[in-house]
Amino acid sequence: KAGVTQTPRYLIKTRGQQVTLSCSPISGHRSVSWYQQTPGQGLQFLFEYFSETQRNKGNFPGRFSGRQFSNSRSEMNVSTLELGDSALYLCASSSWGDTQYFGPGTRLTVL
Amino acid sequence: AQKVTQAQTEISVVEKEDVTLDCVYETRDTTYYLFWYKQPPSGELVFLIRRNSFDEQNEISGRYSWNFQKSTSSFNFTITASQVVDSAVYFCALIPSSGGYQKVTFGTGTKLQVIP
Numbered sequence: 001k002a003g004v005t006q007t008p009r010y011l012i013k014t015r016g017q018q019v020t021l022s023c024s025p026i027s028g029h030r031s032v033s034w035y036q037q038t039p040g041q042g043l044q045f046l047f048e049y050f051s052e053t054q055r056n057k058g059n060f061p062g063r064f065s066g067r068q069f070s071n072s073r074s075e076m077n078v079s080t081l082e083l084g085d086s087a088l089y090l091c092a093s094s095s096w097g098d099t100q101y102f103g104p105g106t107r108l109t110v111l
Numbered sequence: 112a113q114k115v116t117q118a119q120t121e122i123s124v125v126e127k128e129d130v131t132l133d134c135v136y137e138t139r140d141t142t143y144y145l146f147w148y149k150q151p152p153s154g155e156l157v158f159l160i161r162r163n164s165f166d167e168q169n170e171i172s173g174r175y176s177w178n179f180q181k182s183t184s185s186f187n188f189t190i191t192a193s194q195v196v197d198s199a200v201y202f203c204a205l206i207p208s209s210g211g212y213q214k215v216t217f218g219t220g221t222k223l224q225v226i227p
């Protein structure tokens with residue numbers, strides 16, 4: 001089975017712009033979660049989607065949003081980028097209640 | 112509130128040495144899952160193991176072994192005969208059985224450097 005894929009792998013944006021990240025889960029996995037990883041805050045949960053519905057949400061501002069499509073692919077959007085949004089964004093997929101498998105991440109740099 | 116502590120920030124070992132990565136956790140939940148992930152420089156978190164709180168049996172997978180002790184709230188990870196390819200950051204994580212992923216807590220990670 002192919003693993004979790006994320007595109008793009010690297011992004012450079014400027015403050016105030018918006019960005020969309022994409023995640024394709026492992027075939028058959030309906031749950032997709034997003035995490036932000038920074039040196040200062042470590043790994044933090046952003047949100048989880050299951051069957052096109054946001055099931056759980058972490059403690060992030062409304063500038064962070066996401067969605068899931070009928071094929072379980074998910075996108076994450078960050079609007080009005082701030083310098084502090086520079087991070088590695090990781091996507092993970094799983095079957096219901098099972099182990100999460102992570103993708104390679106998208107490294108976002110905000111200038 | 113739950114907490115996962117990986118007190119070792121960085122460890123350096125010479126190839127073929129054994130190394131143990133410590134993980135101590137705190138939780139009020141009676142049932143939970145513990146995980147170890149490996150993050151090589153490429154960035155991807157690679158799943159290594161999942162352990163249920165009610166299963167204290169130790170596990171061995173090749174050069175990797177895990178020691179789960181509920182009495183001391185520890186879930187330590189040992190690499191035997193380390194190799195350069197083991198160089199990575201290792202994360203321990205905890206999720207309550209009933210909570211969902213929004214309740215996941217990751218440790219701060221231990222960076223392992225294996226010197227040839």
